[in-house]
Amino acid sequence: MSDYLTKNKKYCEVIESKINLDAKPVAMKLIKTENDLPEGYDLIDKKIRHCEMVRKASLGDKFYSTIDEQLCLGGAGAIGLRDMPEKLANGEKYFSLGRFKDLETAKKLTSKLSIVKELHWGMVYAPLDEADFEADVIQVITEPVGAMKITQSIVYKTGEKINPSFAGIQSLCGDAFADPYITDSFNFTLGCDGSRKAADIKDNEMTVGISKSKIEEVISGLESI
Numbered sequence: 185m186s187d188y189l190t191k192n193k194k195y196c197e198v199i200e201s202k203i204n205l206d207a208k209p210v211a212m213k214l215i216k217t218e219n220d221l222p223e224g225y226d227l228i229d230k231k232i233r234h235c236e237m238v239r240k241a242s243l244g245d246k247f248y249s250t251i252d253e254q255l256c257l258g259g260a261g262a263i264g265l266r267d268m269p270e271k272l273a274n275g276e277k278y279f280s281l282g283r284f285k286d287l288e289t290a291k292k293l294t295s296k297l298s299i300v301k302e303l304h305w306g307m308v309y310a311p312l313d314e315a316d317f318e319a320d321v322i323q324v325i326t327e328p329v330g331a332m333k334i335t336q337s338i339v340y341k342t343g344e345k346i347n348p349s350f351a352g353i354q355s356l357c358g359d360a361f362a363d364p365y366i367t368d369s370f371n372f373t374l375g376c377d378g379s380r381k382a383a384d385i386k387d388n389e390m391t392v393g394i395s396k397s398k399i400e401e402v403i404s405g406l407e408s409i
Contacts, residue, residue, distance in 0.1 A: 189316040195403055196313035202406045203330040207242035208311035211319035214264055214304040221248060222317045225308055234259035235356040235383035237309050242325055246310035259357035263307060264300030297354055298362035321361050322399055324392045331372055334392050337405025338370060348372035355379050360393035368395045
C-alpha cells in the first residue's frame with residue numbers, strides 16, 4: 185500500500201467518523217501530461233460534466249478524464265483543462281440566461297470567477313479512501329451540519345473566521361476545486377443549477393473543497409473537537 189493511499193484512507197476514516205455522509209469524499213488531481221497518470225486508472229467511458237464526475241467518484245468509481253470527456257466547457261475551463269469559453273468569460277452566456285440585470289453586471293461577476301489558468305492534460309478522480317495519489321483538492325459533499333463541523337475543525341487552531349467565496353454558478357468546478365487549488369486553502373459552496381440537475385447535488389447538500397496543504401489541519405481539528 186502506497187503512503188498516499190494509507191494517508192487518504194485515514195483522512196476518509198476520520199471524516200466519515202465525524203460527519204454523516206451519503207457518499208465518499210472525493211480526491212482530485214490535475215496532471216500535466218499522460219506520463220503523469222497514476223497506475224490503475226482507466227479513461228472514463230462517457231462524456232459528462234466535471235460535477236457529474238465528482239459525483240461518480242463519490243459513489244465509488246475511480247478514473248481519469250481529458251478535455252475530450254468533459255461535456256461542460258465552462259467546468260472544464262474552470263478546472264484548467266481548456267481556456268474558458270469566451271461567452272462565459274465575458275458574461276454573455278449568463279446574461280442570456282437571465283441571471284443578471286445587465287451585461288455589465290454579468291461581466292463584473294464572471295471576471296471574479298475562480299479559474300485555473302495553467303492548462304493541464306487531464307484530471308484524476310477517486311473516492312478518497314481509494315486514492316493512491318496526493319490529491320490537489322478533496323471535496324466533501326455534505327449537509328450544512330457537516331460543513332459546520334469542517335468549519336469548526338478549521339477554526340479550532342486558527343481562531344480566524346472563514347470567508348467562503350461563491351456565486352451560485354460554477355460550484356463544484358470553480359468554487360470547490362479551482363478556488364482551493366488557487367488559494368491553497370478551503371472553500372465552501374452552496375451549489376449551482378448545473379451541479380444540482382446533472383450531478384444530483386441534493387437540495388439539502390453543499391460542498392466543501394479542501395486543498396492538499398490544508399487537509400491535515402482539517403483532520404487534526406476533526407479529531408480534536
